[in-house]
Amino acid sequence: MTGVSEQGHSLFRIAMRSLLSSKATTMALALMAIVVLLTLAAPLLSPWDIDSTDWDNVATSPSIETAHYFGTDDVGRDIFVRTLYGGRISLLVGLSATMVSLVIGVFWGAIAGYAGGRTDQLMMRFVDVMYAMPFMFFVILLMVFFGRNIFLIFVAVGAVNWLDMARIVRGQTLSMKHREFVEAARAGGVSNLNIIRRHIIPNLLGVVIVYVTLTIPQVILVESFLSFLGLGVQEPMTSWGALVNDGAALMESAPWTLFFPALFLAVTLFCFNFIGDGLRDALDPRDSAGES
Amino acid sequence: MTMPVATTAMPLLELKSLNVSFAGRDGITRAVKDLSYTLRTSETLGIVGESGSGKTQSVMSLMGLLPHNATVSGKAMLNGTDLLALSQSELNRVRGKDIAMVFQDPMTSLNPHLTVGAQMSLVARRHLGKPKRDALAECRLMLEAVRIPEVAKRMTQYPHELSGGMRQRVMIATALLCKPKLLIADEPTTALDVTVQAQILELMCELQTDFATAILLITHDMGVVAGTCDRVLVMSKGERVEENFVEPLFATPQHPYTRALLAAVPRLNEVNTELNQPTDTAQRLEARGLEVTYSIDSKRFLAAPHQLKALRGVDLNLIAGETLGVVGESGCGKSTLARAVLNLIPASAGDVLLMGESLQKLTAKQRRAMRSDMQIIFQDPLASLNPRMTIADILCEPLDTYHPNLSRAEKLRRASIMIEKVGLSPEQLTRYPHEFSGGQCQRIGIARALMFEPKLIVCDEPVSALDVSVQAKVVQLLIELQKELNLSLVFIAHDLAVVRQISHRVMVMYLGKVVELADRDEIYSSPRHPYTRALISAVPIPDPKLQQSLGFAAISGDLPSPLHPPAGCAFCTRCPLAEPRCANEEPPLRAVGRSMVACHLAD
Numbered sequence: 018m019t020g021v022s023e024q025g026h027s028l029f030r031i032a033m034r035s036l037l038s039s040k041a042t043t044m045a046l047a048l049m050a051i052v053v054l055l056t057l058a059a060p061l062l063s064p065w066d067i068d069s070t071d072w073d074n075v076a077t078s079p080s081i082e083t084a085h086y087f088g089t090d091d092v093g094r095d096i097f098v099r100t101l102y103g104g105r106i107s108l109l110v111g112l113s114a115t116m117v118s119l120v121i122g123v124f125w126g127a128i129a130g131y132a133g134g135r136t137d138q139l140m141m142r143f144v145d146v147m148y149a150m151p152f153m154f155f156v157i158l159l160m161v162f163f164g165r166n167i168f169l170i171f172v173a174v175g176a177v178n179w180l181d182m183a184r185i186v187r188g189q190t191l192s193m194k195h196r197e198f199v200e201a202a203r204a205g206g207v208s209n210l211n212i213i214r215r216h217i218i219p220n221l222l223g224v225v226i227v228y229v230t231l232t233i234p235q236v237i238l239v240e241s242f243l244s245f246l247g248l249g250v251q252e253p254m255t256s257w258g259a260l261v262n263d264g265a266a267l268m269e270s271a272p273w274t275l276f277f278p279a280l281f282l283a284v285t286l287f288c289f290n291f292i293g294d295g296l297r298d299a300l301d302p303r304d305s306a307g308e309s
Numbered sequence: 310m311t312m313p314v315a316t317t318a319m320p321l322l323e324l325k326s327l328n329v330s331f332a333g334r335d336g337i338t339r340a341v342k343d344l345s346y347t348l349r350t351s352e353t354l355g356i357v358g359e360s361g362s363g364k365t366q367s368v369m370s371l372m373g374l375l376p377h378n379a380t381v382s383g384k385a386m387l388n389g390t391d392l393l394a395l396s397q398s399e400l401n402r403v404r405g406k407d408i409a410m411v412f413q414d415p416m417t418s419l420n421p422h423l424t425v426g427a428q429m430s431l432v433a434r435r436h437l438g439k440p441k442r443d444a445l446a447e448c449r450l451m452l453e454a455v456r457i458p459e460v461a462k463r464m465t466q467y468p469h470e471l472s473g474g475m476r477q478r479v480m481i482a483t484a485l486l487c488k489p490k491l492l493i494a495d496e497p498t499t500a501l502d503v504t505v506q507a508q509i510l511e512l513m514c515e516l517q518t519d520f521a522t523a524i525l526l527i528t529h530d531m532g533v534v535a536g537t538c539d540r541v542l543v544m545s546k547g548e549r550v551e552e553n554f555v556e557p558l559f560a561t562p563q564h565p566y567t568r569a570l571l572a573a574v575p576r577l578n579e580v581n582t583e584l585n586q587p588t589d590t591a592q593r594l595e596a597r598g599l600e601v602t603y604s605i606d607s608k609r610f611l612a613a614p615h616q617l618k619a620l621r622g623v624d625l626n627l628i629a630g631e632t633l634g635v636v637g638e639s640g641c642g643k644s645t646l647a648r649a650v651l652n653l654i655p656a657s658a659g660d661v662l663l664m665g666e667s668l669q670k671l672t673a674k675q676r677r678a679m680r681s682d683m684q685i686i687f688q689d690p691l692a693s694l695n696p697r698m699t700i701a702d703i704l705c706e707p708l709d710t711y712h713p714n715l716s717r718a719e720k721l722r723r724a725s726i727m728i729e730k731v732g733l734s735p736e737q738l739t740r741y742p743h744e745f746s747g748g749q750c751q752r753i754g755i756a757r758a759l760m761f762e763p764k765l766i767v768c769d770e771p772v773s774a775l776d777v778s779v780q781a782k783v784v785q786l787l788i789e790l791q792k793e794l795n796l797s798l799v800f801i802a803h804d805l806a807v808v809r810q811i812s813h814r815v816m817v818m819y820l821g822k823v824v825e826l827a828d829r830d831e832i833y834s835s836p837r838h839p840y841t842r843a844l845i846s847a848v849p850i851p852d853p854k855l856q857q858s859l860g861f862a863a864i865s866g867d868l869p870s871p872l873h874p875p876a877g878c879a880f881c882t883r884c885p886l887a888e889p890r891c892a893n894e895e896p897p898l899r900a901v902g903r904s905m906v907a908c909h910l911a912d
Contacts, residue, residue: 197693201754204651205761206680206710215706219697 032223032299042295049288052281056108059101067102068253070094076271088273090263099255100278106256107282110170111237115229117175122182123225127213129183130190141187144180152177156248165251170243174236185228189221230293234286241282257282320347321490321523322371327383327393329366329375329547340366342547344383350490353517353524355538355555357531357570359776360747363547364527368493372410373400387491406436409484413496415476419468425452426464429483436487451482454519455512472867473639474505481513485520492517493525498533502638502803504864507847510537529776531574532849535559543567555853573778574851575806577833582785582810585792587630591664593797594627594650594683594765598659601642601649605872617872619645621821622659624898629764630791632798634812634829636805636844640868642821643801647769650799651683652676663765681711684758688770690750694742700753701738704728707760723760731756731786748779755786759794767799772807784811805848809833817841820871820879827904837904837911840864840880878909886910 037043055062064084065071070093071085079088087096129140156173163169193199194217202212241258243249250256255263257278264275329341341363348354358364370381371392385392387407395403412418420428426448433444445464452460455478468476477497484492494513498506514537517524526538534541534555541558543551543566551564562568601620607613619642627633635643648654650661652668661668663683668676687693694703704724708715715723725735731752742750751771758766768787772780788811791798802808808815808829815832817825817840825838836842843864866883869875875882881891891909898907 197687197689198695200648200653201685201687201693201757202695202706203653204680204683204685205707205757206677207706208677208710211710215698216695220695222697 036299045288045291056104065095087277103255110240111233114174114236118178122179126183126186130187227297234289322348323386325384332378353538355526355534355541358544362544406487408491409489411494455482495527503847531851535853573781589629595662599623600658602657630795632812634808634815635801637818641818647767681761683765684763686768686771727756765797837906
């Protein structure tokens with residue numbers, strides 16, 4: 018959005034300004050940035066590797082001297098490094114599965130809503146059928162056929178999550194398509210595809226962005242759940258969900274193996290929820306309407 | 310400034326240097342500046358001003374209904390108590406009992422989940438402390454006082470089942486339930502049709518004498534003020550610019566702002582615009598027997614949908630450089646006509662010809678090519694512009710569609726020329742719609758329509774959302790553009806005075822049919838259909854002397870449901886002249902004098 022000239026106060030800028038004016042949201046954004054930076058800078062911060070085992074320190078508690086800042090697990094792997102690497106996977110799954118659901122869901126919903134009639138009926142009944150499929154059964158089936166693979170998780174989660182997005186977007190499109198600026202575009206001979214692309218989708222983004230920030234934590238939780246069940250990422254790679262699972266087994270002897278991954282997971286979810294709330298308020302048209 | 314001399318009686322309401330300001334993102338906005346006025350019992354004070362003049366904020370502060378970011382200072386003495394110093398709970402005892410309020414939109418100010426009887430009786434029980442049965446009886450009496458037919462049935466209905474005029478009557482009845490000393494009416498008739506507006510205003514005047522209530526009437530309409538108020542206060546930018554009794558104010562306005570405001574009001578009886586003289590007699594637009602039917606799902610399970618005939622056979626023609634005005638109450642099919650003519654909604658029968666070519670017979674591709682010849686301007690200027698696009702993008706979109714080969718620079722050059730033509734500056738191209746005022750947005754809407762280089766523009770209530778002074782300018786702009794570009798215009802409006810300023814011919818519609826069609830001077834000087842006469846006489850005239858001699862409400866009642874239009878002449882249910890044959894035979898549109906009229910009795 019850097020192309021916007023000095024004079025234009027785009028809705029995006031207004032939203033950013035009101036987003037940053039809320040303390041809770043600014044805190045959440047800052048915390049989120051710290052978590053992301055930590056996961057990216059993981060190799061620089063610790064001498065340990067994700068799968069290196071330190072036989073001198075097995076299941077030891079956090080300590081600065083040994084450079085095991087978060088302690089080690091029952092085979093001597095460094096929890097600090099594993100938490101940060103696990104964060105990469107969790108965030109990657111969260112973002113990419115959400116993007117998959119975003120792209121499919123927005124287009125599916127917008128087309129169904131704008132076309133209306135029989136097309137709408139067919140597209141939305143397909144969504145209903147997909148809804149009826151039991152999610153866990155679907156994932157287990159995929160795992161059995163194709164083996165455990167991180168990309169399968171993206172596919173599985175994305176394939177289920179776009180359904181919600183499509184429904185939300187369709188509802189919004191229905192209310193949008195009789196707005197006067199859409200009618201003006203129709204009267205101006207703009208093609209249907211361009212109306213959806215230029216007029217409908219940009220105006221849906223407020224709702225969609227908010228939904229996305231609520232979907233990301235949901236997907237991270239689903240991945241954690243799958244990893245907890247042993248269907249998620251494969252060793253030695255790990256994710257927050259997998260770490261929490263491992264930590265839960267050692268809860269009594271080495272509580273730090275549970276505590277730190279769980280802390281990161283909780284903080285991230287917390288941040289996303291706050292950012293989502295803040296965005297919802299910032300993009301609420303009633304707020305900006307009162308301005309003029 | 311002449312100040313009306315107050316009589317010795319103590320005023321009911323005395324406002325002393327009221328200030329209202331709002332803390333916003335861009336600092337503090339002063340909405341009301343140092344406002345003082347008095348109001349005596351049984352008096353009506355009109356507060357007039359354009360949007361943003363602070364007229365609503367000044368009374369909202371009396372009711373304690375301002376948002377949290379507002380700060381109020383000053384004094385508002387109602388019978389010796391300062392309203393601004395009261396606590397919430399003290400205010401709750403005053404509100405509804407001593408002061409009552411009627412709002413602009415009766416749909417949103419009634420609770421949609423409660424029946425009329427339930428929400429009215431709540432007020433009676435709260436403030437009069439009556440048991441439920443007495444409260445309901447009180448409500449019934451009051452509904453009769455505001456002349457609602459079939460009161461027993463109305464009590465059990467929900468707000469959405471009533472018409473707009475009925476809802477406003479319910480609001481007034483609720484407000485008067487506790488016999489308040491002061492009634493605040495904030496644009497009480499702005500959302501209503503002229504015929505209904507006349508009925509409501511008449512009712513309010515009568516009730517005032519019955520109940521000895523003082524009324525604060527807030528409005529932007531000088532015509533409404535002229536007919537109802539004793540004194541008038543003109544506000545601009547939060548300040549009082551003039552205050553006087555109604556007759557001298559209209560006869561000899563002192564302040565330039567008042568004079569400008571009065572001059573901008575379109576008058577039915579005088580025309581001050583010079584119209585384009587069409588030279589070319591080629592038909593630009595023709596509609597033959599145009600019908601539009603909507604299907605509405607029945608409430609009953611698996612029942613066949615209802616067929617709502619919004620247009621029931623409309624013929625019209627328009628030559629180059631001519632304007633056809635279309636008037637009628639809401640629900641008469643004006644907007645449907647606009648959209649059917651442009652093929653934005655499919656016609657169920659009949660045909661539309663644009664420059665001799667039938668739109669119905671064209672393929673989708675040919676129709677899209679024809680679209681650049683016919684454009685539309687909408688009622689709500691802001692809603693018709695995509696909030697996420699800059700003005701430059703909005704104006705260039707027509708070129709993207711029809712001249713995709715032009716360079717971006719060339720498109721911007723054309724957009725700059727066009728935006729100057731509608732009276733804005735090219736520097737404003739990089740801005741977004743929400744940064745403009747309503748009038749400016751409407752200019753942008755006009756500029757967008759002109760970017761297509763159209764031959765026909767359908768204007769669907771283009772000025773009804775604008776202030777009068779802005780209205781006049783937009784109408785003048787349209788007239789000038791018509792002269793310059795030889796445009797044909799279909800101008801749809803519910804305001805007959807505005808239609809007279811711009812139209813060559815005027816078409817009156819009622820329940821999806823044309824009831825009268827004539828040249829503008831003909832139709833205003835000798836209206837032949839009883840409905841046309843009723844519409845014209847219901848328009849409030851911004852002149853207190855004329856107004857008092859004319860009297861109000863020529864027709865009573867509301868528009869019948871278009872789902873079940875009356876048999877015979879559609880207007881026979883409200884017609885003061887109706888004869889038995891009107892209910893059986895449908896009158897055809899026939900030539901009477903120099904007009905076309907659909908009435909058995911016209912001669």
